Amino acid sequence: MTHETIDARLTETVLDETLVYDGSLLKVRRMTVRLPDGRQAHRETIRHPGASAIVTLDADGRIVLERQWRAPAGGAFWEIPAGKIDPGEDPLETARRELIEEAGVSAARWTHLGTIHNAIGYSDEHIEIYLARDLTPCQQRLDENEFLTLVSVPMQEAFEMTRNGAITDVKTLIGLGWLRDYLDGSLSQAKEMA
């Protein structure tokens, strides 16, 4: 289904944008927009640089998950490795770098599984999700303020964790679902990377 004619009737024009909070990770802005019917409204937005996330699959069919404390959500969560894209960095390079830094794994074979927009109601954040294979252990290099526990779980167990409530993190749910589709041969958007 095409969306161009639909979008033309939905477009909001930004009239003004004020920086309310200028953080090191997040920029909070208040936008004034003109609605399709000509009225004005305000939109609060969080600008985010974007991130890359990695589903690993080793030769034994196991997947690396991290357990990490997430202060905004007030608890610990199961997640696939991920990190934010540095200014000017190619998202695949982010993925390679984060997999080494967080999980102590380097990968020789990469597939782009897809892009998600995980918070479109209030943020432009997007996450590029990759599949990493042909894995080699290497030295983990966590950031000074980063604490996490790594586990390697059989693929079917990871899939079960997406169905029994153990995993609620959105990039992890989508990443594991797309891996299932990819292995089925039905993920038409997947792209093999160099």
Ligand SMILES: [Mg+2]
């Ligand atoms: Mg991270």
